[in-house]
Amino acid sequence: MNLFDVYPLYDVTPVTAKGIVVTDDNGQEYLDFYGGHAVISIGHSHPHYINRINAQLNKIGFYSNAVQNPLQKELADKLGQLSGCGNYNLFLCNSGAEANENALKLASFKNGKTRVIAFKNGFHGRTSAAVASTDNEKINAPLNKQQKTTILPFDAIDAFTSEITKGDVCAVIIETIQGVGGLDEPSAMFFQNIAKLCKENDVVLIADEVQCGYGRSGKFFAFQHHGIQPDIITVAKGMANGFPVGGVLIHNSIKASYGLLGTTFGGNHLACAASLAVLEVIEKENLIDNAKNMEAYFRACAAKISQIKKVKGKGLMLGLKFDFEVAELRKKLIYEQHMFTGGAKDKCLLRFLPALNITKEQIDLFFNQLKLALS
């Protein structure tokens, strides 16, 4: 059987990884400044992560959600403590799309309405309501296009007000910092205005923190830069350093009932152990402070390179804007400088999404190699 051929692949085959170094099947080392698309939050093969998963696997790896699993409550407590969101309840699932799908469904259950407001260049995943809220015609099948979605630009408060007051909107979903789109974010004022309008119109505000959450922006959640409190927060990517986990944080004001949501694999023992290990490392190694501090260092280094026109993003979710398309540069960085970086829908943006424990010396390496590729 062949694989269903949907990914255009770089010709690199990683076989081992440690910290920010990934080694391929020929023994060639690569510096990982992409984190497997913002997933590797505490570095590859972190010893605490390996030990915690191994220890759990030696006890029990999986049982269904029909029985008690105290690891889920331990995870919810730790997440509440580190994020400052103790007044939310946690539903565990397996991916970012699934987290958003559940969030949108929950919004519609809560207020009985059906239309979603989402934003230009947004990406929320590839499942039904999540993909319909994603601003990309190409990945929306005719089936998905049946969903009622209105896509608006950032910071257009008049258009937003006119849509949300029509009475049929169940949810507003927003990436606090856009990932795939290219690191755009609206003003704090816009965030505050839409949060207020959601409250006034009985609309559920969903912050998609799948990529920008979990410390990556220099605060636990990126919305915490803007003084708002969403009704639902979705998380995935960095949550378990590569173990497939997603989460929906649901404000106390939204009530649960048996059977409302459900999943076979979500919240299994191994997933909880992986997620707990990540939170423990984030706390012990002060990785959120590191993300904030390394942003300042990265910006100072970028300012010395004339080809860089702008630095976008926050914390360790950063992008370098050039006045040319970066596809060839990314290839050169992989095959000649041996380092992984990210691209975006904005073809002139090179994305930097390293593990949150990256050091100044490693950022120096990034810029040294980038300079070589640009020369």
Ligand SMILES: Cc1ncc(COP(=O)(O)O)c(C=O)c1O
């Ligand atoms: C902001 C955001 N939301 C949702 C998703 C979908 O996550 P997943 O690929 O885990 O389904 C992504 C993935 O890139 C994302 O960046």
